[in-house]
Amino acid sequence: MGLNNLTLVELGKMIHKGEVRPHEILIDVFNRIQEVEGKVKSFITLTIEKAYEMAKDAENTIFTGKKNIATGIPIAIKDNICTKGILTTCASKILYNFYPPYESTVTEKLLKEKYVLVGKTNMDEFAMGSSTENSGFHITRNPWNLERVPGGSSGGSAAAVAADECIAALGSDTGGSIRQPASFCGVVGLKPTYGRVSRFGLVAFASSLDQIGPLTKCVADSALLMNVIAGYTHMDSTSVPIKSPDFTEKLGKEIKNFKIGIPKEYFIKGMDKEVEERVNEAIKHLESLGCIPIEISLPHTEYAVATYYIIATSEASSNLARYDGVKYGLRVEGKDLLDMYMKTRSKGFGAEVKRRIMLGTYCLSAGYYDAYYKKAQQVRTLIKNDFEKAFKEVDFIVTPTVPSTAFKIGEKIDDPLQMYLSDIFTISVNLGGLPAISIPCGFNKDGLPVGLQIIGKPFNEAEILQLAFAYEQSTPWHTKKPLL
Amino acid sequence: MQYEAVIGLEVHAQLLTQSKIFCSCSTQFGSEPNTQVCPVCLGMPGVLPVLNKKAVEYTIKTGLAMNCKIASYSRFARKNYFYPDLPKGYQISQYELPLCEEGYLEITVNNERRKIRIKRIHLEEDAGKNIHDPSGYSFVDFNRTGVPLMEIVSEPDIKTPAEAASYMKKLRTILRYLGVCDGNLEQGSLRCDANISIRPVGSEEFGVKTEIKNINSFRFVEKALEYEIKRQIRILTDGGKITQETRLWDSQTGTTQSMRSKEEAHDYRYFPEPDLVPVVVSKDFIERIKKDMPELPDKKIEKFIKQYNLPNYDAEILTEEKSIAEWFEEAVKLGGKPKEVSNWIMVELLRLLNEENKDITQCPVKPSQLVELIRLIEKGTINRNTAKEVFEEMYRTGKTAESIVKEKGLTQISDDAILIEALKEVISKNPKEVERFKSGEEKLIGFFVGQVMKNTKGKANPKLVNELILKLLKDT
Numbered sequence: 032m033g034l035n036n037l038t039l040v041e042l043g044k045m046i047h048k049g050e051v052r053p054h055e056i057l058i059d060v061f062n063r064i065q066e067v068e069g070k071v072k073s074f075i076t077l078t079i080e081k082a083y084e085m086a087k088d089a090e091n092t093i094f095t096g097k098k099n100i101a102t103g104i105p106i107a108i109k110d111n112i113c114t115k116g117i118l119t120t121c122a123s124k125i126l127y128n129f130y131p132p133y134e135s136t137v138t139e140k141l142l143k144e145k146y147v148l149v150g151k152t153n154m155d156e157f158a159m160g161s162s163t164e165n166s167g168f169h170i171t172r173n174p175w176n177l178e179r180v181p182g183g184s185s186g187g188s189a190a191a192v193a194a195d196e197c198i199a200a201l202g203s204d205t206g207g208s209i210r211q212p213a214s215f216c217g218v219v220g221l222k223p224t225y226g227r228v229s230r231f232g233l234v235a236f237a238s239s240l241d242q243i244g245p246l247t248k249c250v251a252d253s254a255l256l257m258n259v260i261a262g263y264t265h266m267d268s269t270s271v272p273i274k275s276p277d278f279t280e281k282l283g284k285e286i287k288n289f290k291i292g293i294p295k296e297y298f299i300k301g302m303d304k305e306v307e308e309r310v311n312e313a314i315k316h317l318e319s320l321g322c323i324p325i326e327i328s329l330p331h332t333e334y335a336v337a338t339y340y341i342i343a344t345s346e347a348s349s350n351l352a353r354y355d356g357v358k359y360g361l362r363v364e365g366k367d368l369l370d371m372y373m374k375t376r377s378k379g380f381g382a383e384v385k386r387r388i389m390l391g392t393y394c395l396s397a398g399y400y401d402a403y404y405k406k407a408q409q410v411r412t413l414i415k416n417d418f419e420k421a422f423k424e425v426d427f428i429v430t431p432t433v434p435s436t437a438f439k440i441g442e443k444i445d446d447p448l449q450m451y452l453s454d455i456f457t458i459s460v461n462l463g464g465l466p467a468i469s470i471p472c473g474f475n476k477d478g479l480p481v482g483l484q485i486i487g488k489p490f491n492e493a494e495i496l497q498l499a500f501a502y503e504q505s506t507p508w509h510t511k512k513p514l515l
Numbered sequence: 516m517q518y519e520a521v522i523g524l525e526v527h528a529q530l531l532t533q534s535k536i537f538c539s540c541s542t543q544f545g546s547e548p549n550t551q552v553c554p555v556c557l558g559m560p561g562v563l564p565v566l567n568k569k570a571v572e573y574t575i576k577t578g579l580a581m582n583c584k585i586a587s588y589s590r591f592a593r594k595n596y597f598y599p600d601l602p603k604g605y606q607i608s609q610y611e612l613p614l615c616e617e618g619y620l621e622i623t624v625n626n627e628r629r630k631i632r633i634k635r636i637h638l639e640e641d642a643g644k645n646i647h648d649p650s651g652y653s654f655v656d657f658n659r660t661g662v663p664l665m666e667i668v669s670e671p672d673i674k675t676p677a678e679a680a681s682y683m684k685k686l687r688t689i690l691r692y693l694g695v696c697d698g699n700l701e702q703g704s705l706r707c708d709a710n711i712s713i714r715p716v717g718s719e720e721f722g723v724k725t726e727i728k729n730i731n732s733f734r735f736v737e738k739a740l741e742y743e744i745k746r747q748i749r750i751l752t753d754g755g756k757i758t759q760e761t762r763l764w765d766s767q768t769g770t771t772q773s774m775r776s777k778e779e780a781h782d783y784r785y786f787p788e789p790d791l792v793p794v795v796v797s798k799d800f801i802e803r804i805k806k807d808m809p810e811l812p813d814k815k816i817e818k819f820i821k822q823y824n825l826p827n828y829d830a831e832i833l834t835e836e837k838s839i840a841e842w843f844e845e846a847v848k849l850g851g852k853p854k855e856v857s858n859w860i861m862v863e864l865l866r867l868l869n870e871e872n873k874d875i876t877q878c879p880v881k882p883s884q885l886v887e888l889i890r891l892i893e894k895g896t897i898n899r900n901t902a903k904e905v906f907e908e909m910y911r912t913g914k915t916a917e918s919i920v921k922e923k924g925l926t927q928i929s930d931d932a933i934l935i936e937a938l939k940e941v942i943s944k945n946p947k948e949v950e951r952f953k954s955g956e957e958k959l960i961g962f963f964v965g966q967v968m969k970n971t972k973g974k975a976n977p978k979l980v981n982e983l984i985l986k987l988l989k990d991t
Contacts, residue, residue, distance in 0.1 A: 111561075113560065131559065238789035268566065269790065353560070359559070397784075400786070
């Protein structure tokens with residue numbers, strides 16, 4: 032077994048003790064990539080040379096005794112997070128040649144700790160999708176079953192972690208884009224509270240919903256990565272100026288008498304039977320650890336998908352206006368300005384992105400704004416209120432992450448509505464700005480992973496991690512690896 | 516039929532902040548294209564705006580000076596449209612909740628005092644500039660992109676082009692007093708769009724309006740509106756209908772030309788800017804700005820008339836620029852008689868400054884130096900004509916009056932003996948004129964004074980010469 036199979040926690044200890052050197056880990060990582068990347072296709076860009084330079088840099092740092100959490104750890108970054116001088120495409124043809132002249136806050140923080148960048152991972156174009164099939168370049172396959180999608184939009188990051196092509200990864204979550212692929216690929220994915228992690232350098236899809244978070248092999252790794260990436264920055268006005276805790280602080284502490292809310296609206300008709308069974312078993316298990324399950328109601332849940340698709344597409348229609356062929360990225364020449372705009376955007380954007388730009392443009396148009404965007408904002412407030420009310424009774428809310436396991440490639444690509452329903456349990460969390468995690472809670476009979484979602488109160492990531500850790504450490508799921 | 520105009524102005528004022536509204540790039544005007552840009556003002560993928568607090572402060576300051584209500588809770592909004600000079604494809608502006616609302620300005624036109632209501636003042640970012648090359652290619656200069664811009668919107672309370680120009684001037688004066696905008700129309704740091712319609716005199720209903728853009732001087736405000744009023748009257752008199760549209764003022768031809776119709780107007784799809792949190796303005800912040808407010812022109816005019824007994828005309832000219840008013844007040848404080856100081860500023864000082872296109876802050880003569888010069892006249896050391904000469908010298912060299920008078924030997928001759936000597940010489944050289952004077956041509960006295968002044972190089976005390984000459988001529 033190679034070093035690439037280990038976790039951040041394990042490698043951190045080994046590096047600290049001098050048992051392993053960063054370039055050795057990197058060799059194993061690239062060997063694994065060599066072995067499986069042709070099947071999984073997690074990456075858009077591999078930064079091999081750069082990675083070895085960074086590993087060497089990390090070794091020098093370790094030599095001087097200044098080791099940090101991410102020092103020398105091979106990490107994969109979703110391709111919508113800007114890395115200075117390194118191709119950042121958002122899996123879009125319109126940014127096929129975009130090398131950002133600036134570093135995102137999160138990668139800046141990782142750089143300070145001398146992390147090692149493995150590469151930039153595949154995704155649905157501009158993070159719009161739930162299967163990574165909307166990538167402008169290629170599709171990524173689920174390491175547990177190559178006929179199936181890895182989920183999305185952070186499908187590349189989730190698959191890379193599941194396939195041990197990296198030690199950990201960063202993704203972004205607008206409506207479930209970290210948690211849903213984490214669930215499909217059997218890894219841990221945390222979406223932090225809106226404002227907890229800086230969005231500076233994250234190419235915007237829907238500004239009021241986007242949040243960067245970790246995808247890891249175990250809960251403790253997510254806690255460690257949160258210690259690196261969380262925190263206020265003046266560069267992002269929506270980042271919240273409060274001090275971050277040590278996210279590992281509560282790991283291993285008792286979870287007795289934690290009240291866990293089970294929303295009745297989340298156990299819907301048409302939900303995959305096996306998913307329902309695994310989640311119910313997980314709730315039973317939590318109960319056996321001392322938690323108190325309480326049935327709760329989130330009455331506005333049924334409006335979440337509609338609300339989300341109005342707000343997210345409205346913001347996206349504006350956020351994506353900058354890709355016009357004038358300044359960077361793709362330009363298709365035209366006979367005049369308008370012609371250049373139209374040709375560039377027609378060729379540069381894929382079908383799903385175009386669909387969402389049109390939807391959003393429509394929702395914001397004169398005469399429709401009140402009926403759609405404004406109404407959606409009002410419903411968003413109601414959904415937030417549902418959560419606030421529920422959190423007066425319970426400490427956490429526990430749900431399935433996705434109503435199904437990973438679906439087949441091509442199965443839903445022609446049916447956007449079916450695809451959108453894949454995010455039905457994750458979307459409300461973004462609308463409420465809340466933190467939530469997805470952790471593995473078993474497999475179906477076909478050997479596909481099932482995910483358990485734990486939603487917490489705002490800025491309660493450490494508590495979520497505490498509960499998730501207690502569950503994980505008393506179950507075997509996180510130790511299972513896909514056969515590739 | 517008699518028509519009257521209904522006019523409202525939208526004025527854009529660039530704020531004099533050091534850095535741009537959402538990033539730390541410089542706002543300096545006139546640099547090489549695209550040298551004052553960064554990923555944020557270029558709207559590159561993934562970057563985020565961070566609001567410049569100074570820009571908010573300046574806007575609130577302006578709102579207070581224009582008697583507005585200051586919003587305790589305000590928001591930014593995105594105004595969406597495609598244009599190459601707009602790198603994000605939207606402009607961050609304000610829509611539903613502007614920083615300032617419901618104010619007014621007072622103007623005086625033809626001795627009539629009028630209150631023009633201000634609807635709102637909001638903060639937004641400026642766009643870049645397209646540069647069209649003869650080759651057929653266009654270029655974009657993004658230096659101006661993100662310079663803070665304040666939009667000041669009046670209610671349709673303006674009735675004539677003259678009122679519009681007066682409103683603009685008043686606005687500019689206030690902005691310059693506050694130090695929030697340099698008010699340069701040619702360079703575009705102050706820009707004006709006008710909404711105008713006409714209606715039969717006495718009617719309460721509004722007519723169909725047109726919007727006129729590209730008005731970049733005070734003269735053009737009047738000219739463009741005059742032209743547009745005539746154009747609209749002509750259409751209605753000929754039985755036609757006004758089309759709601761945006762028209763462009765062309766200063767070359769002195770006309771307005773249709774730019775786009777209402778149907779072609781953009782749907783800007785405004786929505787709240789999710790990248791910025793709402794602006795919460797505390798009472799404390801407003802109080803601090805209030806404390807920092809300078810005395811405004813209206814207050815100053817009142818003071819100049821009441822306290823210094825200046826005529827209205829003087830008061831208005833002296834208060835047009837804060838720096839002139841302050842220069843004046845400084846001189847008065849140092850003991851200069853107000854009207855005397857005012858005359859020197861209005862007649863001599865402003866003329867010299869205008870010749871060189873300088874403003875008073877660049878003036879080499881200090882208020883204390885003018886007061887010193889005035890004292891020399893009062894003491895009789897120099898006469899008024901000499902003083903003008905000395906003043907010009909002071910302006911050119913920056914030297915004090917006293918040293919110039921000394922150096923050039925300009926001290927007035929008030930010594931009887933010297934003057935009598937000089938007079939005697941003139942009398943002896945001009946017997947004919949003496950004859951004519953004696954036979955009753957008394958106006959010739961001016962000739963004798965002139966001759967003495969000429970021979971003494973202007974230093975003779977004219978009052979004394981006058982007295983002495985009468986005595987001497989009667990004696991001869």
